[in-house]
Amino acid sequence: MTSLEHLQRVTIGKVAKNKPIKLVDYDPNWATFFEAQKTKIKRALGKTALKIEHVGSTAIPGLCAKPIVDILLLVPDSAKEQSYLPQLEEAGFSLRIREPDFEEHRMLIDVGERLHLHVYSPNSKEAKDLVNFRDWLRINEVDRLKYQQTKADLAKQNWSTVQDYADAKGPVIDEIKQHANAYFAQKR
Numbered sequence: 307m308t309s310l311e312h313l314q315r316v317t318i319g320k321v322a323k324n325k326p327i328k329l330v331d332y333d334p335n336w337a338t339f340f341e342a343q344k345t346k347i348k349r350a351l352g353k354t355a356l357k358i359e360h361v362g363s364t365a366i367p368g369l370c371a372k373p374i375v376d377i378l379l380l381v382p383d384s385a386k387e388q389s390y391l392p393q394l395e396e397a398g399f400s401l402r403i404r405e406p407d408f409e410e411h412r413m414l415i416d417v418g419e420r421l422h423l424h425v426y427s428p429n430s431k432e433a434k435d436l437v438n439f440r441d442w443l444r445i446n447e448v449d450r451l452k453y454q455q456t457k458a459d460l461a462k463q464n465w466s467t468v469q470d471y472a473d474a475k476g477p478v479i480d481e482i483k484q485h486a487n488a489y490f491a492q493k494r
Contacts, residue, residue, distance in 0.1 A: 313469050316405045327461040327471050329370045336364040336375050343377060343421060350397035354390050356380040356428060361436040366443045369454055375421040378436050384427045385410040399423055408432070435483050442486030449482045 313321045340360040348355055362376030363369050381390045391401060394414055402422075403413035409432050412425040426433040443450045456478045465471040 309469055309473055310467065313467060316403050318401050318404065321467060323467055324464070325468055327465065327468065328372060329457060329461045330373050331370055332366075332368050333364075333373070334367075336360075336371075336373075339420070340365070340375050340377065343375070343416075343423075346397055347377070347379060347394070347423070350393040351381070351390055354381055354393075356382065359437055359440075361424070361440050362422075363457070365440050366450065369443065369450060370457065374419065376436075377421055377423045378433055379423055379425045380428050380430070380433060381425060382427065383410075384412055384425045384430075387412065390425070394423070435487065438486040438490045439479070439483055442482065442489060446485070449485055453478060453482060 310321065337360065344358045344360075347358055357378070357380040359365075359378040360375065361378045363371030364373070364375045383389065385406065387401075391412075395401070399414040399416055401412060402415045403411065405411040405413075409426055409430045411430075411432065414423040414425070415421065416423075424433075424436070443453060453475075456475055460471055460474050463471075463474075465474075
């Protein structure tokens with residue numbers, strides 16, 4: 307299955323094609339925006355929201371990023387959408403991605419697509435990797451600069467979909483995840 311076929315299978319609505327990758331300098335307002343969204347999510351879900359974290363490039367001071375805030379949300383069981391999705395939809399979020407074959411990942415967006423809300427269950431390896439990746443890049447300048455250069459180089463190219471750009475970053479992300487996971491396995 308091609309990347310586009312996979313996207314078409316898991317995306318709710320149309321897959322955006324030929325969308326240019328726009329990277330901007332780090333903006334400290336991203337942290338403020340995250341905090342407001344965290345409060346909104348907590349209000350909507352109460353105790354169903356087990357963990358809410360700011361992840362991705364916008365969570366790493368000094369790193370350029372697409373101006374879309376990534377948020378990690380852990381719920382008791384991400385496959386049981388009825389336990390959280392209606393409340394999130396009422397709070398203004400829309401389901402955009404449903405990936406039952408990838409740790410029951412769900413991704414929601416807000417009206418202006420200023421955020422991607424990634425929903426996983428507590429035992430998710432990907433959720434742990436997202437936090438480790440963020441924390442590692444906050445303390446390791448070598449990998450942070452390597453990642454930034456990779457992003458900048460790839461953003462100059464034309465991609466059929468944003469996912470193709472994300473996939474192209476995969477080898478560097480995997481390498482950095484190995485560094486992060488090895489480091490935090492000793493620390494935590």
